[in-house]
Amino acid sequence: MDERGGSFVAVRRxxxxxxxxxxxxxxxxxxxxxxxxxxGSAAWLGRGLSCVCAQRRESxxxxxxxxxxxxxxxxxxxxxxDVAYDxxxxxxxxxxxxxxxxxxPDEELRDLISEQWKEMGWQGKDxxxxxxxxGFISLENLLYLARNFPKSFQDLLRKQEVxxxxxxxxxxxxxxxxxxxxxxxxxxxxxxxxDHQWLAMRASYMDFNTVMKSTRRQLERxxxxxxxxxxxxxxxxxxxxx
Numbered sequence: 001m002d003e004r005g006g007s008f009v010a011v012r013r014x015x016x017x018x019x020x021x022x023x024x025x026x027x028x029x030x031x032x033x034x035x036x037x038x039x040g041s042a043a044w045l046g047r048g049l050s051c052v053c054a055q056r057r058e059s060x061x062x063x064x065x066x067x068x069x070x071x072x073x074x075x076x077x078x079x080x081x082d083v084a085y086d087x088x089x090x091x092x093x094x095x096x097x098x099x100x101x102x103x104x105p106d107e108e109l110r111d112l113i114s115e116q117w118k119e120m121g122w123q124g125k126d127x128x129x130x131x132x133x134x135g136f137i138s139l140e141n142l143l144y145l146a147r148n149f150p151k152s153f154q155d156l157l158r159k160q161e162v163x164x165x166x167x168x169x170x171x172x173x174x175x176x177x178x179x180x181x182x183x184x185x186x187x188x189x190x191x192x193x194x195d196h197q198w199l200a201m202r203a204s205y206m207d208f209n210t211v212m213k214s215t216r217r218q219l220e221r222x223x224x225x226x227x228x229x230x231x232x233x234x235x236x237x238x239x240x241x242x
Contacts, residue, residue, distance in 0.1 A: 085131035085139060087112070095139050096127065102146035103157055120157065171223045175231055185231050190219060192239040 067075065086092055093112060100109040103120055110116065113126045122130055131139055146153040164170040175182040194215040197203075203211050222234045231237060 080137045083136045085128055085136045087128050092136060095143060099143055168220045168223050182231055188240060189234060189236050193218060193236040196239055
């Protein structure tokens with residue numbers, strides 16, 4: 001290929017024996033090969049190279065373009081991606097109902113358009129509107145997750161899996177899982193510790209942020225102590241009295 005001012009030159013060698021009863025023909029009845037040179041705009045390069053100077057007759061064999069297994073998989077995937085969600089197609093409606101059954105197996109869906117969908121996190125009562133961007137394959141993906149990894153699907157659905165960003169957060173989450181009143185108890189400890197810090201620092205109103213930061217650092221240090229297995233083991237817990 002040779003670019004010349006936005007055009008291209010395609011050179012194609014036609015082997016001996018090809019019937020030339022078309023727009024491209026030999027000037028000699030006896031030839032071994034013919035080299036064709038076609039010049040044209042690069043805008044139709046992809047289309048042009050597939051049919052350069054060939055007017056195929058019905059009797060001519062069809063050209064074969066074999067795809068590799070990987071290309072065939074990509075082609076099938078592209079066909080799936082191109083399918084838009086269509087509520088008039090029974091298969092699509094059944095898939096949507098199957099998604100609900102996977103999410104809430106003990107709760108019957110009254111209608112495909114229902115306020116019930118908001119329980120699952122959809123924007124409105126018609127979840128099909130949320131599939132417009134992703135197409136039918138996005139619904140298929142959710143169904144695949146729900147059917148093959150039901151525990152993870154339910155965790156995502158109910159936001160049950162919480163991953164703290166710090167060790168302090170992980171420690172408190174452990175306490176909370178063992179005692180639902182852990183947050184209330186930590187509040188009491190924090191409030192009393194802040195008062196203790198305030199008095200020890202002889203703080204004024206202008207020192208409020210400093211006291212808060214000092215209280216937080218102290219609590220974080222205590223929560224990471226090896227011998228602390230519950231909030232009652234925190235040294236600052238001793239500040240509380242009944």
